[in-house]
Amino acid sequence: MPASSTAPSRPWDVLLARLPATRWRRGVLARRVLAGALVVAAAVLAFRPAAGAGEPVLVAVRDLPAGVVLGPADLAVRPWPDALVPTGVLRATADATGRVLAGPVRAGEPVTDLRLAGPALAAAASGLPDAVAVPVRLTDPGVAGLLVAGNVVDVVTPGAGADEAVVLAEGAVVTAVLPADSGGVATGSRGRIVLVALPPTQATRLAAAALTQQVAVTLRQQNR
DSSP, X not given: OOOOTTSOOSHHHHHHHHSXXXXXXXHHHHHHHHHHHHHHHHHHHHHSOOTTOSEEEEEEXXXXXXXXXXXXXXXXXXXXXXXXXXXXBOOSGGGTTTOBBSSOBOTTOBOBGGGBSSHXXXXXHHSOTTOEEEEEEBSOHHHHTTOOTTOEEEEEEXXXXXXXXXXXXXXXXXXXXXXXXXXXXXXXXXXXXXXXXXXXXXXXXXXXHHTTSOBEEEXXXXXX
């Protein structure tokens, strides 16, 4: 006897026909919710930035000590999340090549203008917008070991008498103390180099004197 035209022809039709109306409605609702969630997820993935997207930032490719003269092998340009890009960050390898690293950096750390010896670091350390960075090689390397960035010092040289001293610069701010064995500009047997920030007028005098005279520093009490 031929099957009735109203009888279910597929197994899942039979199953659906036996389900109560309320369960059927819940299933439809669940499918609709799932479909909506999939649409939202697809939209989020479509508009999410691609992996590696961000601003180009100059970073150190390995741990670097203070006093290193930076070269192309020390640096790389990497994408950095827009919201985390620091102020003053450098963008190209050429911006830092040949410059002295004033403080140590970690591998992957962005390189900013305040990490390098120069006018930006001198201005930030001294609070003077026209400050100049001057390297001085101290006669006693042990004194350099007592200094840290931020110390305020007077730079002196021996005077005519045994107990006399000539002040070459007052209130200089130490921006970096370069290690004697850094492999950079501080190498040599004549003492360690200390970078200090000064107003232009004092900086010129100190730079000229430091070329031919022995210099030392005296620590000031810091009220800064």
